[in-house]
Amino acid sequence: MxxxxxxxxxxxxxxxxxxxxxxxxxxxxxxxxxxxxxxxxxxxxxxxxxxxxxxxxxxxNPSLALNQKPARRPDPIILLSPSASSLLRMSNAKAFLEGGRYTPPDHSTPPTMLAVSRIIKDMDPNRPIRFILVEGPENFKPEYWNRVVAVFTTGQAWQFKSYKWTNPVELFKHVQGVYLGWRGEQPPESVRAFGHKVLACSVEKWRDPGQPGAEQSRWRDREVVESIWKAVEANMRARGWRKDAAPTSI
Known part of the structure; x- marks a missing residue:
């Protein structure tokens, strides 16, 4: 070489x-x-x-998580009135809304949150929808307001001071309102001023179960409960609640 x-x-x-x-x-x-x-x-x-x-x-691709599960529809929320004069409180709401029978609220320490179930055939005929009941939005995150489907009120404006919409007329443009009173008594003028989106309904006055005919007077309770749920469900459908989806804004 x-x-x-x-x-x-x-x-x-x-x-x-x-x-x-x-x-x-x-x-x-x-x-x-x-x-x-x-x-x-x-x-x-x-x-x-x-x-x-x-x-x-x-x-x-590390950005794609393994075994991703589809997002679960959040539970709708119902706000009760915290007023001591309200006929429906945390202590008796479940028996009324789920069981269809009114009993007066007691003075024991109530839970801060309750869950009631309801079959809504238009959304899911095979599985009940769980509704969360609370008396105030103090622990709300901003997105929780999109889940509120009903607000029970006694007509007292102070109830709405911590709400997203502090003006009740504006509030009930977005959320179904419910006033529960005694049969034979007119709703307060303030409730009537809130507008037609507040359903005014009434139950028979409470009588001691030991009195004759007391239990027979409660047969209309379920009819009242069904009218409340009918209004709530109609509002949910209008706002975009579906079997597997919730509205992103109300």
Whole structure:
């Protein structure tokens, strides 16, 4: 060989094969990677090459979480009046709205939150919808207001001071209002001034169960409850509540 050419060859960088380039001179055992990857590979759906390509793209993209579950529809919220004069409080709301029977509120320490269930056939005929009952929005996050479907009121304006809409007329443009009073008594003038979106309904005055005919006077309670739910459900449908979705704004 020409001495000059041999000198040039000696100055070249020598290229190795795949073992020396990727693993060095000593072969490396990557079998432990199989154990780490097995939990991900087991979740990969079986199918054609299209399914394999889709799974590969997901596993290679850290921004796509594995086993993502569809978002659950949030529970609608009903606000009760915190007024001591309200006929419906946390202590008797469940028996009335879910059981269809009115009993007067007691003076025990009430829970801060209740849940009642109701089948709404237009939305989900097979599974009851859970409604959350609270007396005030003090612990509300801003987005919770999109879940409010009804507000019970006695007509006292101070109830709305901490609401998103402090003006009751504006409030009841967005939310169904309910006033519950005694049968034979007119709703307060303030309630009538709130507008037609406040449903005024009444129950028979409470009588001691030991009195003759007391229980027979309660047969209309369920009729009143059904009229309340009918108004609430109509408002929900108008606002965009569906089987698997809730409105993003009311």
């Amino acid at each position: 020409d001495p000059r050419l041999a000198q040039i060859y000696d100055g070249e960088r020598r290229m190795g094969d795949r073992n020396t380039v990727l693993r060095g001179i000593k072969p490396t055992d990557f079998s432990h990677i199989r154990k780490l990857a097995s939990q991900f590979m087991a979740r990969k759906p079986t199918g054609g090459s299209g399914d394999n390509r889709s799974s590969t793209n997901i596993s290679n």
